[in-house]
Amino acid sequence: MFDSLSARFDQIFTKLKSRGRLGEKDVNDILREIRVALLEADVNLDVVKIFTERVKNRCIGADLSKSLSPAQQVIKIVNEELVEILGGQSFKLNYASKPPTVILLAGLQGAGKTTTAGKLALWFKQQGRNPLLVGADLARPAAVEQLRILAGQAGVSFYSDPQDPVQTARGGLEYARDIGKDVLIVDTAGRLSIDYDLMEQVRQISTSIEPDYTFLVIDAMIGQESVETARAFHETLKLDGVILTKLDGDARGGAALSVKEVVGKPIAFVSTGEKQDAFDIFHPDRMADRILGMGDVLTLIEQAERSYDQDVAAKGMASLQEGRFTLEDFLEQMQQVKKLGSLQGILGMLPGVPKEIRSAKLDDKELSRVEAIIQSMTPQERRDPTIINGSRKLRIANGSGSNTTQVNTLLKQFKEMQKMMKGMGPLTKSKSKKKRGGRVTLPSGRLKV
Ligand SMILES: Nc1nc2c(ncn2[C@@H]2O[C@H](COP(=O)(O)OP(=O)(O)O)[C@@H](O)[C@H]2O)c(=O)[nH]1
Ligand SMILES: [Mg+2]
Numbered sequence: 001m002f003d004s005l006s007a008r009f010d011q012i013f014t015k016l017k018s019r020g021r022l023g024e025k026d027v028n029d030i031l032r033e034i035r036v037a038l039l040e041a042d043v044n045l046d047v048v049k050i051f052t053e054r055v056k057n058r059c060i061g062a063d064l065s066k067s068l069s070p071a072q073q074v075i076k077i078v079n080e081e082l083v084e085i086l087g088g089q090s091f092k093l094n095y096a097s098k099p100p101t102v103i104l105l106a107g108l109q110g111a112g113k114t115t116t117a118g119k120l121a122l123w124f125k126q127q128g129r130n131p132l133l134v135g136a137d138l139a140r141p142a143a144v145e146q147l148r149i150l151a152g153q154a155g156v157s158f159y160s161d162p163q164d165p166v167q168t169a170r171g172g173l174e175y176a177r178d179i180g181k182d183v184l185i186v187d188t189a190g191r192l193s194i195d196y197d198l199m200e201q202v203r204q205i206s207t208s209i210e211p212d213y214t215f216l217v218i219d220a221m222i223g224q225e226s227v228e229t230a231r232a233f234h235e236t237l238k239l240d241g242v243i244l245t246k247l248d249g250d251a252r253g254g255a256a257l258s259v260k261e262v263v264g265k266p267i268a269f270v271s272t273g274e275k276q277d278a279f280d281i282f283h284p285d286r287m288a289d290r291i292l293g294m295g296d297v298l299t300l301i302e303q304a305e306r307s308y309d310q311d312v313a314a315k316g317m318a319s320l321q322e323g324r325f326t327l328e329d330f331l332e333q334m335q336q337v338k339k340l341g342s343l344q345g346i347l348g349m350l351p352g353v354p355k356e357i358r359s360a361k362l363d364d365k366e367l368s369r370v371e372a373i374i375q376s377m378t379p380q381e382r383r384d385p386t387i388i389n390g391s392r393k394l395r396i397a398n399g400s401g402s403n404t405t406q407v408n409t410l411l412k413q414f415k416e417m418q419k420m421m422k423g424m425g426p427l428t429k430s431k432s433k434k435k436r437g438g439r440v441t442l443p444s445g446r447l448k449v
Contacts, residue, residue, distance in 0.1 A: 034051075213241065
């Protein structure tokens with residue numbers, strides 16, 4: 001799921017990062033692209049409007065943090081608002097003070113209710129609970145059998161009464177009390193579309209067992225249409241949350257991104273496959289990271305904010321402005337990168353870094369070698385590498401435990417980087433320096449590998 005949306009965000013952010021300071025027009029351009037990307041992902045129109053409006057307001061009123069580039073700040077805002085749209089916090093389930101905690105599952109046919117009932121039972125069991133599964137879908141004879149099998153696979157108890165769905169649910173509750181089960185999960189019948197009988201039946205079950213939690217199971221593949229279903233169910237049942245299934249499919253993401261805002265109820269759990277353990281509590285923050293395809297970008301930004309030495313950054317900036325960026329600056333910037341943790345890890349976390357580079361072998365050992373080579377140079381050589389002739393190269397290689405080829409490679413890389421940075425010179429005029437803040441916060445992004 002979310003593959004095409006992720007790809008779109010990746011494109012948008014890559015473009016964003018190639019710009020320096022962002023004006024209102026830039027922000028509007030980005031927002032337009034985000035709007036299109038969300039609509040293509042089948043996100044509800046109202047939700048798209050709310051989302052882009054919030055991002056816009058925050059971008060315009062942004063208090064430009066010194067240690068983040070404008071692009072990083074926009075990404076941070078988009079990420080935070082995405083988490084918000086997805087429900088903010090992870091779902092927290094409170095157990096009833098008087099067991100059992102009663103859970104009612106409702107939804108359309110084929111949404112994944114029965115499968116989910118089994119998964120939920122296993123999940124509770126893994127939390128150290130002792131659940132009872134109740135098969136109250138008597139519309140299809142096979143449904144009860146399906147749940148009985150799932151209960152067996154999960155190793156939990158099962159109850160059903162062939163007479164009547166409401167009686168089954170009620171009987172299940174009494175049975176759970178009798179035999180000391182602490183969680184009751186009731187699977188119900190679904191129809192192909194919402195109809196009066198269906199609603200009436202779940203409503204009666206609900207009245208009879210007074211569930212602590214009523215979850216609507218919805219199929220992510222159906223997109224935002226399933227969110228409309230949720231709205232209808234909510235009117236009758238007073239939902240506590242949604243369980244989103246089939247996230248392993250190629251759903252575009254519309255349902256996940258729309259449901260909280262439209263129904264006002266969070267996604268509690270997600271199902272990501274047919275296997276019984278392909279199921280978990282929903283974490284909005286992790287989902288947002290996944291959508292933005294940026295690994296753990298906020299961790300990176302926070303790490304960068306914490307450990308990047310602003311003075312060194314400023315000095316690097318100054319060198320850039322004057323169009324001189326020496327090997328000494330190069331080394332200093334690299335030492336800063338090292339402070340951030342392993343380079344491989346950082347590249348993995350950086351949004352927009354091409355996959356080839358992310359997986360490229362530039363490990364900390366290599367970084368140490370580069371460091372050793374530069375440290376083996378005289379200060380004069382560091383400032384002006386053009387004086388490094390054959391015999392100097394040999395001396396540097398010997399001094400740093402490397403060979404002349406490695407010294408050559410470093411010098412070549414440095415030259416290219418210097419050229420690249422010179423090209424960026426006009427972007428770093430002193431006036432914009434303050435606003436642009438930590439433009440050089442993440443020099444690793446520019447390391448040639
Ligand atoms: N790929 C995938 N299939 C699922 C998932 N959840 C349910 N299914 C499948 O969806 C179909 C309908 O599920 P079922 O539980 O019978 O739906 P119900 O009619 O709502 O009870 C079954 O073939 C399930 O195996 C999921 O998370 N991923
Ligand atoms: Mg079923």
